[in-house]
Amino acid sequence: MTENAQARPDRGPNSHPELPTQYAPAEVEGKLYERWVERGYFEAHAKSDKEPYAIVIPPPNVTGSLHLGHAFEHTIIDALTRRKRMQGYETLWQPGMDHAGIATQNVVERELAKEGLSRHDLGREAFVERVWRWKAESGGQISGQMRRLGDGVAWSRERFTMDEGLSRAVQTMFKRLYDDELIYRAERIINWCPRCLTAISDIEVEYQEDDGELVSIRYGSLTEGEPSIVVATTRAETMLGDTAVAVHPDDERYRDLVGTEIELPLTGRRIPVVADAHVDPEFGTGAVKVTPAHDPNDFEIGQRHGLPHITVMDERAVITTHGPFQGLDRLEARAAVVGALRAEGRIVAEKRPYRHSVGHCSRCKTTIEPRLSLQWWVRVGPLAKAAGDAVRDGRVTIHPREMESRYFSWVDNLHDWCISRQLWWGHRIPVWYGPGGEVVCVGPDEEPPAGEGWHQDADVLDTWFSSGLWPFTTLGWPERTESLETFYPNSVLVTGYDILFFWVARMMMLGLHAMDGTPPFRTIALHGMVRDQFGKKMSKSFGNAVNPLDWMDAYGSDAVRFTLARGANPGVDVPIGEDWVQASRNFANKIWNATRFALMNGATVEGPLPAPEELSTADRWILSRLGEVVAEVDAYYDDYQFAKLSDALYHFAWDEVFDWYVELTKTAFAQGGPAAGAARRVLGEVLDVTLRLLHPVVPFVTEALWTALTGQESVVIADWPADSGFRDPAAEAEIAALRQLVTEVRRFRADQGLQPGQRVPARLDLAGAAGAVAGGLSAHEDAIRALLRLTPPGDGFAPTASLPVGGAVVELDLSGAIDVAAERKRLAKDLAAAEKDKAQTAAKLANEAFLAKAPDQVVAKIRARREAADADIARITAQLAALGGVGGGS
Template identity: 45%
Template sequence: MTIELSKAYDPTDVEPRWYAEWIRAGHFAAQDTGDASNAYSIAIPPPNVTGSLHMGHALFCTIQDSLVRAARMRGRNALWQPGVDHAGIATEVVVSRLLALEGKSRKDLGREAFLQRVWQWKEQSGGRITEQLRKMGASPDWSRERFTMDAQCSAAVREAFVRLYEEGLIYRGERLVNWSVAAQTVISDLEVDRAEEDGELFSFAYPFADGSGEIVVATTRPETILGDTAVAVHPDDPRYKDAIGKQLKCPFHDRTIPLIADSILVDMAFGTGAVKVTPAHDFNDYETGKRHGLPFINVLNLDGTINAEGSRFAGLPRFEARKAVKKALNELGLARGSKQHRLAIAREARTNDVLEPMLLPQWYVHAKPLADKALAAVREGKTTIEPVEWVKTWEHWLTNIQDWCISRQLWWGHQIPAWYCAKCGAVTVARETPTACCKCGHDALEQDSDVLDTWFSSALWPFSTLGWPEKTKALETFYPTTVMETGYDILFFWVARMMMFGIHFMGEVPFKRVLLHGMVCDERGEKMSKVKGNVIDPLHLVYGATLDTVVEAANPPGTPADNALKKFKQCYPSYAEKTEGFPAFGADAVRFYLATNPPQAKRINLQLRQLERAKNFANKLWNATRFALPYLEPLRADGADGSLPPASAMSPADRWILSRLALTAQEVSDGLEGFRLDECTTAVRRFFWDELCDWYLEITKAVLNGTDEVAKDVTRRVLANCIESSMRLLHPFMPFVTEELWQKLPDAVRSKRRDGRPAEHLCVASFAEASEFARDEAAEREIAFVQGVITAARNIRGELGIKPKDAMTLILRTDDAAQRALLDRYEAQVKSLTIAHGLTVEAHGPKPKGVGYAVVDGAEVIVPLAGLIDPKAEAARLEKEIAKGKKDLEKCSKVLSNENFIARAAPEAVQSARDEQAALVARLSKLEEALVVVRDAES
């Protein structure tokens, strides 16, 4: 029964079949053995429950799944811990928008009902991203899927909060924070998006209270005048020196504020050199206010309207108030003009709302002591950060760390386990809901309405998912995790915080190695964003999509189609001419392509051509296997031996390809160890395509179609093992196509599991290791010689324009017995690969006329086809070769004529230079003789 494969590989036919199989077999399940030595674990960076798969997810999925699959095949107890986080702000924004469609607000529903709605929404659409990860071939242990809001993770959050509070590492304090009016919550400094925008710098005058003139200041936020509590100048500024200490009259209030001197805040050269100070609404002014003991006047309500402090402007929304204040100053005759001004505006990422610095009480984590331990862990090598470039950034940030504001004024999240006593005002922080105030014992307690920052629960992820605070077998087995792999953009958000909490709560780092990847960008290197219209949905690449669909997904909803298309083509120039959208590249191709990017690349410019190449590679695997399968049929016989034959039975080509395979397996192994998936994929691609397909397969055709049954058996087994091993080496990167093809191979050649048990699927078969195959340098040299001869003959053909249909014969001359033996042995292959009709192997002799000529390792390749060869062209070709040789020889001789080189360089370097020189001299003399003969024929 012969297995037939279609002519071209179709991922849409193959990919959907295997995932369910793997799941059914339970291959992704990790075991809580308690044995940490054989464990390999990666905690997934939990995607937002609101999200859908983007290229960044596809990238981490590829990298992590490749590492995990390789570990699993190597017999490690591999756990890829899956899950999603609750994404406080993002989710609340999404659900609030849905409510808005019904004409309702969050507050209309109330906390309980709103949370119900969020859970409902989460149940409906929260599973989307994990479904999408399955499409990418991800192999986490789904039975352990966690959610940051589930009971286990929530218990961990509460435990962590209470412990930190009891240890004095969490406190409540009033400070200036970034308030989002739109999201109705504070956000952390890290989540602030700053971008330059055009604004207006408005100038106005503060009159001195004593009537002795005025001082002019400027502002981009005139409404903050309502909260000014000083004007500052530089102490050394001669213009204002004498006025320091005087009082200034507030335009809208019946009060005066002082003119103070501050060298930190004030830049004499900017504007008038005088700055208004609003300590409750500006970060620099806040510091200034603390330095000078100024009052802090908050003028904003949480909804962004001006509060009672704003006198007649009270109740106006902030931007209305800005206009009104300007108008009023004009009317008072205090306006002193305005000008266009570029300034960096802070916005909240999800709502794009302008953030307002506000003085509000919030909960903080005292970060310094935690950060010091995280720093030490990396310095001591307990955790390594790769690529190493990031270590400096890590150091810089952690040494200058600010306390972490962990409270958010949201409903969706872990409510802070702190209760305030209505009677004495004391705070009770507890694991279980308390019934009495810890101080006065009264029972009138109200829980803090805020929730914790999502990153707080994410920071516990590597151990909360394993059951902490319980002492579980899972923790014992998999903590510390082996690798943390994520984007460099969340080094601070997440990696640093996991390190701090991991060390603090577990007493051990949460991961031994950190691997940071870059950002997937468009073809021009621009970060993907809907605003730019360059977002590509990875699943559109996997399954294919029409151009309309692709372009629609690239832009925000509602973008006009023609405009969207134009933007898209600008971002992806290689698609400028196309009309048909994406073909189904398949998950394997997307993965393979993503894996070819080195980890130190900060930007990964999505190159659709490269992706196409990856798809073609899958097709190559398919077709090479399709070609080989019929020849492997005898291995399906009962009791057939599919193992590698002894070296003594193998031909040089057999030993050569296995030697290359050994090298490749080593490169893949090294690449995995060093997180250089680019090197892994390059190595296997080269092996399979350039070596196995282009040479070995071609060489074996003559044998497999021949009559020598013993040779056929040997070749068949070598070929089968090469293909089988290639599938094993590639499986972590391209799980679907390799599984499909591996399943089609005869049983006798399919590898077992690492522990010797049979492997029903490739995904649990033992990984291919270099030790399975022998390096054979002699065979490598021999085949390199045969390849050299073939390439030289092809070169003559190509350069001289000898068409394939032109009958060509070859004369190969060498006095070296080993070379002659090889050429005899591979006569059929040399002929077929050069399309030569005849071939003679003989000893060196006088140069014949009218021939194409080349020298390979001292052997001569002669193409005696007088009728076909243009002597002029051949002369030109030889001259080019000679010029190249002379240049090399010159370099070589120059080095060797340097006495210092002979004396100081490594002896091997000197020897190899001498060998090189000798070979070049010999080669050149042969080529020059040949040139003379050609010129003879010409004249």
């Protein structure tokens, strides 16, 4: 049996505040949340002697607003931290936002454009000031939306990746990596956005199928018998920068050409034919053009063969070389190059349209351009190895475990990381260049070099660099603060599997390096993506994106949270539809109505529970089930099985507590006496524990109800329920027998067309009920009659239906309720139809020739029809028997 640690006021069983007849989320949620924040329930204290439990928020972009993906992730994190807080941990859910370099700069530049200005008109310093002003006025919309959702974050600790402390930490980390020779500057191929004019990370590239063209071009001589080779490309304009043609070393077709040179059309240059194992001899002609300055794979081939890198486009993707094409945009140049090649007779084949995958900038949707560029890089080899080792040796657990292979496939094959961005908003790279070619990296406590000719690198750092430091910089690193000592490493990271590579791996690498081999978190709990009810990705372009605030307005935040939690299987995508949110709203209303009924009937949490021998079978059954559910929910929480724990709570609360136990208490309340007093105390206990179990997922309705039920301060700081250990298999079996009986009779009543409230005379023989103790269900006769609307037999009772259920027998007199003769006639007609369908399907399934020719799905459908016919025959026969005979006459 459970007991709260909080002191209970001395209140009588009928002194509870009266609840409104209906639950109105809009009138409850906002007030409750502000009360929680004012009372400091979500704050974390580094000096506490409690065991720490810490989770950082995956920092949303300062430009963002709450979408269903945020709501899903935040619901999971909030449920975890609320439960741990109730379990007595010093709980920190660390909030904050990311400065979102490209996204934020784009937003402010669009604002400037409305004024006819560009950032260059303002200059760097004034532009950055303008961004800070925008951030203060318009950024952070998501914080208010997090409050709507009920996020229990420590608001006093809110951080921003560009605030003073985090900026100092970023500079410290850059300097440390630079001094450890893990940061360097070099020319490499990067993703380049010609519109944003910056390098972008892989995660900021969105691939989609576009219509393009595939042209096959003859390089070399056009004279029959002289050396030539055909290559195919979707980017004909880049041929201007080709420095080789590559074939596979084992491709016999081109063996004689390897090591020779052929003419590169339109350019007047001759380029070598090289052999490289990267080439797929089965694809196309088995020969590929090599443009090292404009393709990442070609760059690698160029490195292996010492090929020159010829850049033919500027930062805006405009052609910079080769007379007739100079000054053309890349798409204009593509058409012009193909036209010139066609005029020379070099186009062997053209396929138009050609559907292929093309990368686009996620911010502005411009087609990205692979481009050779001088950038800053992190040498990830040793860092990635450490990140892999931390999972392999068990310091970090990935959940679900099957996601480990994805993690290892990434960190074991990680390329060096481009960390520089050609933006003005962000952490500026702390490197100064001198007039004599000097390069100096400056730490936060060092003065940059001064004097004529010295200047700072113009680039800023990739946003993923600062967010990769998030788990420890938000706690005060590089200072060894009390918060860092207490809450690092974080207990759990909750995030989507889609950024396992981009964010999680970076946090692992940087955290292990900065914190002397201690990983940033002990567990990585990965969840899937929220999709629509058909499993399709949510997107504005698809027209299926949902603003969760709209659903919160319509159904309440608890309904949205419960729907998301109920779909949250680890690492699996979550389909969600509005009808599911409506169902969750109905659940919240059910909780409200059941608790209101309990309070009106004197349910109480005062005093100890009566001894088992003083309890009814129903009381012992529900307490036994309560203990089992507490243990079950705990096990699911520890395994991050939110869908299962939510489903377990839903069915226990609705199916067992509300639909059965609450109904059974009505009989006890009507009878009065000690049984009623015991039922009031047990009902109070069950609701107390059930509301606490539900609270982490549906915090608002449970807070309103629990405080009304218990008179205590807040369920947020209540004790998490412990398994009482009480089990009563005999009571569970007996109530199972009762439920079976009531369910079967209710089904029969519905089949006969009786109204739910329609009363019917009946005689009950309950002594032989299977699963019940000696005497069967006789002790529950009053409850059974109340649940089934059955009146005593009375004089003139003449049963027209007899229902045997699990050893018990229920005889009903339906003569005054239905036309028995007409019902027999209807059922006999249905029986004949079912028997005819069974005969037809059985004949087909016995026909070997039919089975040999019919598709599997057709045969399966016929088998299903036969099984359905069998079930209908059994059901109708039982109904006819219950009516007093199989015959259909009047």
